[in-house]
Amino acid sequence: MPLELRKDSGWWYGRASVNGKALCKNLSVKIAGNRPKKLSLQGDMTFERSRAKAQAELEKWQLELKRRTTAEELIQTVHEIRTGERIQSIALADAFARWLALPRRRQPSSRYVDQAKSWMTRFVAYLKSNYPSAREMDDVHSNMARTFFSDEQKRGIAPKTYNNILIFLRSSFGALQKDAGMAENPFAGLPTLEEDTVFRKPFSAEELADIADAAKTDPFIHPIIITGMCTAMRRGDCCLLQWESVDLEARFIMVKTSKTGELVQIPIFAQLHEVLTQAQKDRQEKNEKSPYVFPEQADKYQNNPDLITDRVRRVLREVGFSGEDGDGTSEKGCVNQKRKVGLRKASVRDFHSFRVSWVTLALTAGVPLEIVQKVTGHRTASIVMTHYFQPGREEFRKTLSGKLPEAISGQSEKPAPVVISLDEIRAELLAMKLKTWKTIRDGLVAKIPEPTPAAKPPAGKKPMLTVKAVEKDAAG
Template identity: 40%
Template sequence: MGLEIQKKKDGSLKSNWWYGRFEMDGRNHCINLGVEIKGRIPKTLRKQGDTAFECSRTLAGAKLKELQSEARNTKTAKHHLQELYEIKAGEDIALIPLKELEAHWEVIPSKRKRATQQTKRQKASIRQFREFIEANFPAATLMSQITRRMALGWMKDINDKGMSATSYNVKLSLLRGIFEQLGPEAGVIANPFAGIPYRALNTVHRQPFTQEELNQILNHCDPILRPVVLTAMCTAMRRGDCCRLKWESVDMEGGFVTVKTSKTGEVAEIPLFPALRSELEHLPRVSEFVFPEAEEMYRTNIHGLSWRFKKALKNAGITDTVVEREDTRMKASVKDFHSLRTTWITMALSAGVPMELVRRVTGHSTVDVVLKHYFRPGKEAFKTALETAMPKMLTGGGEEAPETEAEDQKSDDSNQELLKKIRGLLEFGEDLEKDAILRRLAEIEKELAA
């Protein structure tokens, strides 16, 4: 055990750096000491070299002693931590290797069942973190060995790659949560991600489509995509919920679609609009899924669906689909499949549909989410909706024009005639059957409406 020079078979240097070999926990360790070999190298290390060589040997020896001392101190600290943990918890510390971090994360309890796509994205983030540590801090193989400097290095690497603030914050939240949940069992003294600030969000909201754009999109969708897009237009469901829609969720007789949303787990109740009903009535029931081809594509090649929708937008002449962002080099999508959900909500609220009914359809738990992220009327639509709802005196419409005397008289005569009919119904009501009375009242109601 001691200093080493690594050479090739022909005797030439394999590396220009000193290596140190030492034993710990019954295992031999050989590491690069970071000290360059200089001067004339003797045939063996038992012999003395020139002054430059001996100076580099002295520096390497000092570095090796420093590492050995640090390793012994670390071992002692780990031993004391182990004893402290056993006293407090009555069990051993579970040393969690970084390569097993994904598996341990999967068993952490979650408030809601994790969606498949969400799980894939989060496991990818954990894998990227592990690969970063392996490439930059190879000595750290356990969760308990991750330091604050390593955590900051990982977050800086993400930031330098031009990732958006939203993605940055999601990854930070994920790793912070993992160390918070698993740390106490893995011997982590302090969460290395705690206190790292989130980046300020510069949210770019999706924009709704116009009615003309919706018609153009439908006209340019391929056979697999078209019924899925129509479903999104009529129900405000997310892409995954549309693709995985099951026949058991569709009540053709009652005229409702009832689904448990994949993202929030909330139950959404959606009226079956005539356009969607007509589409569903002509579909064969060959699977438990309403759109089996779209469901398979969503499950096996989700990018295929994105490509098809982008192609439909391009062929429909809709080009303002992305915008530049200030906080990242990546562009933000403002018109995509999810914009169909924004469109439905914006149209419904602009038309005066009560917020509570909108939330029953979308499955949102709070009003804030709907208003902040989905209600995006254009200026003209916003203006029209306000002018329709607000008093005329505020919007500048003035008093409604008074009816002419002839129109007044005509209206009075019509009302008098209807009153006579109602009076006659009341006078002879006792001689009529209940059903007959109801039918006559319905007729009178229609006449009043006309």
């Protein structure tokens, strides 16, 4: 009999078979009256009434399944006529492997692959527990997707995590929709949540100097921290930097970022040059054949990325950064902050803060946004300005007071002259393009002090040679 009673449930269940696949469903009819020992036996009148209701619901479900099967067969027939092949489905257990094997312009990072695998595994486990009849991708419907994300919200995950999972499942099911024979993407109609974004906080120039000094006591993490400070590169890009991307003679790094694949151009300043020169010397002494600038750190990062974060946190604690916002345990500032919603605390000071610091200090100093994007690899200015430009209140005030007229700022003294290094001038000149040269030129001119009126040289000293004088002397 297709009707079913369960000892641990007060509801009627129905069974059906479609294309050789056994299906079971709660018919949403409560069992009433006194249950007989077997369904083949007759119960009391109340029980038999509930049995009749359940039978009616079962027949409706069977008719719906029949209509669906007929529609699917029609689709199969049309598909066979057009392509010569039947539509194949994909088992949910194989969904992640099929997604990973999809052709791509650029392969995802190992860290994202691990995250994606955990998200898909969690969703499949949820279906197995709550919808055991769903075994293939085309068995998944929008109501299953909605209930999954409803339960995820009840579990207390942060909106950002919610959105990341939704975007992945939506895109993976969309990419496999045709191969899985799905009529629609079950995640297509689900909206993302508004995120409670917690921005990382930048370090000041003085704090960066203290961190660099403290890092010297840890030879393992010191070169990675200096590289992050001076290049604005992400943690993985610093650890996996290769010699083929480094031009010590020209003092430039040119590398594709692991996250976006954008080619970035980064000048090598004195502090980083010292670290890279030492790394090159160590490589020669050890006869190292690894392509990585920091082979030991690259190996550790590939096996356990969080080890790098832990070593950085250790240095930050030594400088005075620790604890959680508001707990009163930090000397300088917190490293974590509670979220309004979410299972994990937000990190506000970590390795990525070096990237935020670089962008904030550069833009505050007047470096053109185009130059900053050349270094960071961000495709849009809005990302830079929203997520990375995070000046502190005091720096914000000083910058504005130095730029705004006296009528607004109330300061009559002239701002201190801007010091610009030859390395910075060279970097900006090399970054010039047809569309940006005027902006870069104007930025450089604004940083160079006005020439003082020509003065007569002191008695007993020869005047400085000018270009015309040298040319005249050479011609003579």
